[in-house]
Amino acid sequence: MADLTLYHASPSRSSIVLWMLEELGQPYDVHLVSFKKGENLKPEYLAINPMGKVPALKHRDVVVTEVAAICTYLADEFPGAKLNVPIGNPRRGPYLKWMFFGPSVVETAITDRAFPRKEGAPRATLGYGEFDTVMNVLAQATGAANPYLLGEQFTAADIIIGSQLRWAMMFNLIPERPEFVAYVDRLNARPAAQRAREKDAEYQKQQEGA
Numbered sequence: 001m002a003d004l005t006l007y008h009a010s011p012s013r014s015s016i017v018l019w020m021l022e023e024l025g026q027p028y029d030v031h032l033v034s035f036k037k038g039e040n041l042k043p044e045y046l047a048i049n050p051m052g053k054v055p056a057l058k059h060r061d062v063v064v065t066e067v068a069a070i071c072t073y074l075a076d077e078f079p080g081a082k083l084n085v086p087i088g089n090p091r092r093g094p095y096l097k098w099m100f101f102g103p104s105v106v107e108t109a110i111t112d113r114a115f116p117r118k119e120g121a122p123r124a125t126l127g128y129g130e131f132d133t134v135m136n137v138l139a140q141a142t143g144a145a146n147p148y149l150l151g152e153q154f155t156a157a158d159i160i161i162g163s164q165l166r167w168a169m170m171f172n173l174i175p176e177r178p179e180f181v182a183y184v185d186r187l188n189a190r191p192a193a194q195r196a197r198e199k200d201a202e203y204q205k206q207q208e209g210a
Contacts, residue, residue, distance in 0.1 A: 010203035014055030098157035143179035
């Protein structure tokens with residue numbers, strides 16, 4: 001039994017952590033959580049994540065939830081994979097910015113655009129400001145990526161941002177700007193990303209057949 005266990009539903013936000021684990025190169029187990037069967041709301045799983053959501057990660061006796069928190073934790077816990085920027089390095093600031101820009105800015109901007117309110121919230125009340133600004137900031141960053149957000153080093157920040165761009169373009173939730181497409185294509189070519197997608201497809205079959 002591995003020290004790392006991912007509580008996973010396929011496909012979902014936990015697919016991001018699946019990719020992270022493949023990049024990490026450490027042994028891990030996957031515990032599938034069926035939303036269709038309501039397993040995410042059963043007491044056994046709520047003891048792991050009271051939100052009843054995935055992902056959740058168990059590392060020995062430590063439980064971490066929320067995608068960015070899990071990826072940050074794993075990158076710092078296993079520095080040998082070089083998926084983080086260590087404390088004391090000035091590049092850690094931009095690295096953390098992109099780690100949390102994904103779920104707090106990109107995801108909320110896309111969700112609000114996909115499911116608009118009857119009355120739009122004032123720009124000042126929204127953490128992301130406005131959708132077009134978010135897209136422009138992302139286009140500038142991915143256009144400058146050489147080849148990754150922090151230059152030559154691939155980090156967990158690329159997993160966070162790249163996953164959200166890939167998902168959003170797949171469902172036509174954001175424009176397919178050339179900067180986005182080129183950046184995501186580079187990430188999709190990574191062997192770990194390919195392995196994660198193949199495994200996720202198998203997990204999805206298992207859940208659908210259950």
